[in-house]
Amino acid sequence: MTLVRMQPRSTEATAVGSTVADAMDTAGPQVCDDMTVEVALSVMASARTGHLLVRDDSGLGTGLVTQSQLTAARGGSAHSDRGQPRDIPGGRGPFTSPVTTMAEAGHRMRYSHVDALPVAEEHGNAPGVFALAR
Numbered sequence: 001m002t003l004v005r006m007q008p009r010s011t012e013a014t015a016v017g018s019t020v021a022d023a024m025d026t027a028g029p030q031v032c033d034d035m036t037v038e039v040a041l042s043v044m045a046s047a048r049t050g051h052l053l054v055r056d057d058s059g060l061g062t063g064l065v066t067q068s069q070l071t072a073a074r075g076g077s078a079h080s081d082r083g084q085p086r087d088i089p090g091g092r093g094p095f096t097s098p099v100t101t102m103a104e105a106g107h108r109m110r111y112s113h114v115d116a117l118p119v120a121e122e123h124g125n126a127p128g129v130f131a132l133a134r
Contacts, residue, residue, distance in 0.1 A: 020105050021098035024119050024128035030055055033062055033086035037073050040065065040085050051116045053126055054085045061095070061126020062086065064118045095120040096130060105130050 029047035031040045033054050044052055044067055052070075054063045069088050096105045096117045109117055109130075116131040 018102055019098060020096055020100045020102060020117075020119055020130045023102055024098070024130045026128040028053060028129050031065075031085055032057065034084055037070050037083040037085065037088075041067070041070050041074065044070065051129065051131070052085070053118055053129055055126065056086075060124040061118050061120050064114075064116055064129065066115075095126075097121070098127065102130075 029043055029049055030053040031043055033056050035043075040052055044050075051064050051066045053061055054065055056062050063085075065085050065088055070085070073083050073088050094108060094112055094114070094117060096108060096119055098119050098121060100108075105117060109115065116129050118126050119128045119130055120126050
């Protein structure tokens, strides 16, 4: 896995010690945690992305779900038309801070076996997602 910048930045942003805020994908696709899995999959397909930021009813980031997690939830034996992203196991974290270095976030992602981390500020706002490229 290699780190990837989701938006072009100046050469200063790629210097050693640059932070997650320098490379995160801001304002990506999002869903409310009370939407159905089917709606989340539809949003994901429309956005042509592999993950969605999940927010609660007050707008705070609560996690990140992937296409494979949503697909598994839809196909599971416990699936109903009322399945929601908040009910998906493993969709609650880990999170990272915008001031975390890219190296630290990359290490956390490899250790946690995830391809993307939601970025959360100190008050729970989730301004974006930091992702690894394969």
